[in-house]
Amino acid sequence: MSLVVAQHQLPRRVDMTLRLLNTYTKKLQKFVPLKRNTVRMYACGPTVWDYAHIGNFRTYVLQDVLRRYLKYKGFKVIQVTNITDVDDRTIRQSKEAGLALREYTKKYEEAYLADLETLNIERAEHYPRATEHIDEMVALVRKLIRRDFAYEAEGSVYFDISKFKTYGRLSGARIGELKVGARIDSDRYSKDEARDFVLWKGWRPDDGEVFWETAIGKGRPGWHLECSAMSMKYLGVPFDIHTGGEDLIFPHHENEIAQSEAATGKRFVKFWLHFGMLLVNDRKMAKSSGNFFTLRDLLSKGHDRIAIRYLLLSAHYRAQLNFTEDALADAERAVKTLRGTYRRVSDIKGISRRGNAQLREALTKERKAFEKAMDDDLNTPRALAALHRGARAVNRAIDQGEMSARDASVARRFFSDLDRVFGILGGETKSEELPEEAARLIKERDQARARRDWATADNMRKQLLAMGISVEDTPSGTTWRRTTV
Numbered sequence: 015m016s017l018v019v020a021q022h023q024l025p026r027r028v029d030m031t032l033r034l035l036n037t038y039t040k041k042l043q044k045f046v047p048l049k050r051n052t053v054r055m056y057a058c059g060p061t062v063w064d065y066a067h068i069g070n071f072r073t074y075v076l077q078d079v080l081r082r083y084l085k086y087k088g089f090k091v092i093q094v095t096n097i098t099d100v101d102d103r104t105i106r107q108s109k110e111a112g113l114a115l116r117e118y119t120k121k122y123e124e125a126y127l128a129d130l131e132t133l134n135i136e137r138a139e140h141y142p143r144a145t146e147h148i149d150e151m152v153a154l155v156r157k158l159i160r161r162d163f164a165y166e167a168e169g170s171v172y173f174d175i176s177k178f179k180t181y182g183r184l185s186g187a188r189i190g191e192l193k194v195g196a197r198i199d200s201d202r203y204s205k206d207e208a209r210d211f212v213l214w215k216g217w218r219p220d221d222g223e224v225f226w227e228t229a230i231g232k233g234r235p236g237w238h239l240e241c242s243a244m245s246m247k248y249l250g251v252p253f254d255i256h257t258g259g260e261d262l263i264f265p266h267h268e269n270e271i272a273q274s275e276a277a278t279g280k281r282f283v284k285f286w287l288h289f290g291m292l293l294v295n296d297r298k299m300a301k302s303s304g305n306f307f308t309l310r311d312l313l314s315k316g317h318d319r320i321a322i323r324y325l326l327l328s329a330h331y332r333a334q335l336n337f338t339e340d341a342l343a344d345a346e347r348a349v350k351t352l353r354g355t356y357r358r359v360s361d362i363k364g365i366s367r368r369g370n371a372q373l374r375e376a377l378t379k380e381r382k383a384f385e386k387a388m389d390d391d392l393n394t395p396r397a398l399a400a401l402h403r404g405a406r407a408v409n410r411a412i413d414q415g416e417m418s419a420r421d422a423s424v425a426r427r428f429f430s431d432l433d434r435v436f437g438i439l440g441g442e443t444k445s446e447e448l449p450e451e452a453a454r455l456i457k458e459r460d461q462a463r464a465r466r467d468w469a470t471a472d473n474m475r476k477q478l479l480a481m482g483i484s485v486e487d488t489p490s491g492t493t494w495r496r497t498t499v
């Protein structure tokens with residue numbers, strides 16, 4: 015017997031201390047990956063019809079914190095985040111702009127990826143586009159028709175929710191009152207409108223050039239179908255975790271479960287995690303209320319990108335978060351203090367010869383408090399409090415001149431380890447690569463300057479600033495840096 019085989023058969027030690035509140039069971043449950051040490055996770059992504067708003071970014075930052083904490087615990091993570099690049103809104107907006115669908119969505123897809131980097135959000139392993147997975151979606155619809163869960167009507171295909179006995183289990187939607195055969199065509203509707211939903215939308219003149227000729231007819235996929243097809247393609251079934259904003263519980267996630275489980279006869283997802291809403295100035299964000307912000311809006315007002323990240327992750331993920339100027343100012347101060355302490359201890363090679371056992375003990379205690387808080391359903395406010403207490407202990411030790419070289423290195427490790435999850439101190443977790451969109455803008459700006467078109471160049475400088483990037487013109491060319499506190 016070879017040693018390799020023997021090692022392979024050894025049981026792996028799997029960390030079993032994380033508990034998460036599963037929206038599907040409504041219970042706090044111990045999290046263990048389905049397959050060995052790898053977590054397979056699907057996080058609903060953007061519909062690329064416009065810039066994402068700050069509420070969307072709360073979801074993306076929290077998904078990132080979950081991902082980073084799973085990695086902190088030693089799990090390998092395979093994350094899939096879809097790009098919805100065909101739906102009612104993308105089609106409507108692209109027509110208004112007079113652009114082909116792909117031409118239109120490309121801009122917002124690039125902006126989305128650039129904004130992720132601005133907020134120090136790690137890249138997922140896969141970003142599948144809906145328009146590139148039509149074959150998988152058609153195969154899924156055909157399977158549902160074969161298994162008698164779907165039917166054709168007026169050129170479209172619908173899911174028959176009366177056939178799926180556990181329909182409504184995730185969201186609590188009731189279908190008792192349902193009139194048999196009542197259908198709904200739009201992608202978004204409320205719980206009391208639960209009825210047979212559209213899987214495949216037959217072509218209508220409104221769709222213009224946007225259609226696919228397929229075995230189930232000429233048309234395009236429904237939004238819910240996209241996520242089922244792409245998650246199962248990249249992750250198989252069942253997979254470990256599916257996340258999204260709580261506004262997606264119904265109908266989107268309810269319908270994802272129905273489609274996927276009816277087609278495979280298997281459980282779709284083990285853990286469902288939902289993130290709470292973001293309010294701005296105590297109110298639901300709306301363009302009409304004047305409290306609607308994109309990330310770029312906030313950056314162009316001079317707010318720090320990392321303070322925005324800090325604020326977005328500072329409340330518990332299931333709670334509502336009220337986003338205000340005051341809260342942002344507090345976040346800016348908190349980030350500044352933490353960074354200042356981290357910088358301070360990074361410059362220290364040791365002030366005293368004698369070790370400070372009290373400091374080391376305090377940091378061990380705070381690290382444990384951090385892990386305990388995160389293990390308890392990702393309690394980020396408590397975990398951040400541990401980081402702040404650790405920072406105060408470090409400042410005190412430096413002020414009192416009681417820090418040896420070894421203490422300083424223990425303190426640096428405390429900060430850098432916890433920051434693998436928070437991503438707010440900069441440095442090792444931050445990618446310094448320029449996003450594609452910013453690189454293009456810098457190039458176009460150089461060209462504008464070359465033809466002495468100062469207005470365009472200045473406009474582009476402002477656009478870059480809104481992405482958290484400041485440019486400087488030097489004799490040897492344009493340089494850039496990330497704007498920080």
Ligand SMILES: [Zn+2]
Binds near residue numbers: 266
């Ligand atoms: Zn989705």
